[in-house]
Amino acid sequence: MINLDDVNVYKKLDQGEAAESIRLLSDQIEQTWVDSKSIIVPPGFKKDINKVVVNGMGGSNLGFRIIRSVFKDVMKVPLIVEPGYDVPGFVDKNTLYIISSYSGNTEEPLSTYEKAKKKRARIMAITSKSMDNKLMDLIEKKKIPSFVFDPENNPSGQPRLGIGYSVFGAIRLLEKAGVLKVSSETAREVVAGIKGRDPFWNVNVKLRRNFAKRLAQELLGKIVVIVGSEFLEGNIHALRNQLSENGKSFSSYLISPDLNHFALEGLDHPSFIKDKFRFLFFNSDLYNEKTQKRNILIRQILEKKSIPYSEVNLKSRIKLAQSFEVLQFGSWLSFYMAILNGVDPSPIPWVDWFKDRLSRID
Numbered sequence: 600m601i602n603l604d605d606v607n608v609y610k611k612l613d614q615g616e617a618a619e620s621i622r623l624l625s626d627q628i629e630q631t632w633v634d635s636k637s638i639i640v641p642p643g644f645k646k647d648i649n650k651v652v653v654n655g656m657g658g659s660n661l662g663f664r665i666i667r668s669v670f671k672d673v674m675k676v677p678l679i680v681e682p683g684y685d686v687p688g689f690v691d692k693n694t695l696y697i698i699s700s701y702s703g704n705t706e707e708p709l710s711t712y713e714k715a716k717k718k719r720a721r722i723m724a725i726t727s728k729s730m731d732n733k734l735m736d737l738i739e740k741k742k743i744p745s746f747v748f749d750p751e752n753n754p755s756g757q758p759r760l761g762i763g764y765s766v767f768g769a770i771r772l773l774e775k776a777g778v779l780k781v782s783s784e785t786a787r788e789v790v791a792g793i794k795g796r797d798p799f800w801n802v803n804v805k806l807r808r809n810f811a812k813r814l815a816q817e818l819l820g821k822i823v824v825i826v827g828s829e830f831l832e833g834n835i836h837a838l839r840n841q842l843s844e845n846g847k848s849f850s851s852y853l854i855s856p857d858l859n860h861f862a863l864e865g866l867d868h869p870s871f872i873k874d875k876f877r878f879l880f881f882n883s884d885l886y887n888e889k890t891q892k893r894n895i896l897i898r899q900i901l902e903k904k905s906i907p908y909s910e911v912n913l914k915s916r917i918k919l920a921q922s923f924e925v926l927q928f929g930s931w932l933s934f935y936m937a938i939l940n941g942v943d944p945s946p947i948p949w950v951d952w953f954k955d956r957l958s959r960i961d
Contacts, residue, residue: 600819601939603812604805612938615945617845618802620760621930623752624923625793627763630752632786635771640744644721645777648695651678652687652720654708655699657950658758661840662765663699665833665926666773669918672830676778683707686714695776696720698743701750701758701765703732712737723776725768727761746772755945759844762837762926785919792920793927800931810911811928814879815935817909821877823850826858826897828890830918831881831925838929845944846936856893863897866904878908881925885918 601608609618653663660680667678681687684707690696696715698708703726715722724745726734738745746768753761767786773779798804800811823842827835835852842850853862866872878901880894901908911928915921937944 600816601941603802603809603815603935603938606802608938609802612941612943613934613945614943615757616754617757617760617934617937617944620753620755620757621927621934622797622801623754624763624927624930625790625797626752627761628767628786628790628793631746631748631764631767631771632783634748635746635768638744638746638771638775640723640775644744645695645775647693648676648721648776648778649693650676650689651695651697651773651776651778652690653678653680653697653699654682654686654711655680655697656682656705656707657840658761658765658844659699659701659705659708661759661762661833661837662767662769663697664836665766665922666769666779668833669830669922670779674779678773678778684710686711686718686720690715690718690720692719692721694718694720695778696722697772698722698724698734699765699769700724700726700734701761703727703729703734705734709733709737712741721776723772725765725772727764744775757844757945757947759837759841760930760945762930766923766926781919785917788917789920789923792915793923796924796927800928811931812935814909814911815932815939818848818877818879818932818936819939822875823848824876824878825850825852825881826855826878826894827852827881827925828855828883828886828894830885831883831922834922834925834929835881837926838933841929841933842936844947844950845930845933847940847942847944848933848936855897856890859893859897863900866900866906873905873907876906878906880908880910881913882910883913883921885913885921 724743727750748764770781806812825835839852913921913924915924934944
């Protein structure tokens with residue numbers, strides 16, 4: 600097995616600077632908090648907005664999924680993530696329609712601009728500053744209220760590793776639209792938590808003291824089934840993406856308590872579940888008390904069936920901080936999974952192959 604305490608391993612495999620992007624998560628947030636003050640919306644833009652619809656693909660919709668889960672108990676309008684080529688029939692003049700593309704060239708969300716415009720939706724956008732950015736060109740031409748960020752703190756260039764921009768960029772867009780409010784104190788608590796945890800999980804921390812490294816070893820060669828609840832649903836979705844794209848390892852996820860009503864009866868077959876699957880629980884004392892009790896019973900069922908599982912106990916005080924605790928830990932975990940699999944976490948050759956072949960189809 601690859602030695603995760605050997606610095607030469609990272610020099611050899613991490614050519615895309617994924618570790619540096621993960622280390623800079625707090626810098627991404629601080630930069631976004633300052634730079635997003637320049638977002639300007641026209642007078643009357645936010646009047647009578649009664650729903651938010653977001654079109655972004657892959658890493659470009661993770662931030663909005665996380666925000667939807669974390670703030671669902673305080674947001675007064677629904678936030679709906681609808682990736683793809685179509686605009687839902689319920690989009691109308693009272694809809695905030697957000698086009699999200701880190702690269703600015705993702706064809707699905709770009710293709711929906713005219714459709715959303717015909718429905719008289721209020722349109723906003725989020726993208727990164729880059730050359731040949733079609734969304735940035737559209738923003739300038741159509742004067743779309745937007746957040747265009749400089750991805751200086753994401754040297755990997757991968758959207759999923761620029762998650763600080765995605766989440767806090769989403770927060771600031773929604774604030775400007777009048778549908779969400781996050782205080783400076785909350786942002787500072789999130790940043791402080793990230794900076795406080797990095798000395799426990801980064802590449803310089805030895806295996807014996809680094810839970811992210813040890814857990815990566817436990818999960819190696821397994822199909823990971825992530826289990827989370829309530830306000831962490833968006834995070835669990837994001838971690839599934841990270842394990843696939845960073846770790847180059849297939850995984851899935853289940854949400855409690857919904858899984859209690861179907862998944863428990865599927866644990867007997869096929870018989871290799873015991874050998875090939877590993878459940879990964881994210882435990883939080885901010886979950887509903889009944890949900891916490893349900894999750895204990897789920898683990899008891901797994902024990903009865905001799906199905907192995909691991910647990911991550913979250914410690915942050917507020918929901919958004921716990922959300923970033925999962926993001927930060929999951930980023931390091933998926934990074935170490937890639938290293939153990941002997942690959943660079945940053946490149947996504949099969950996604951790139953797919954996009955290239957798709958562009959050749961008339």
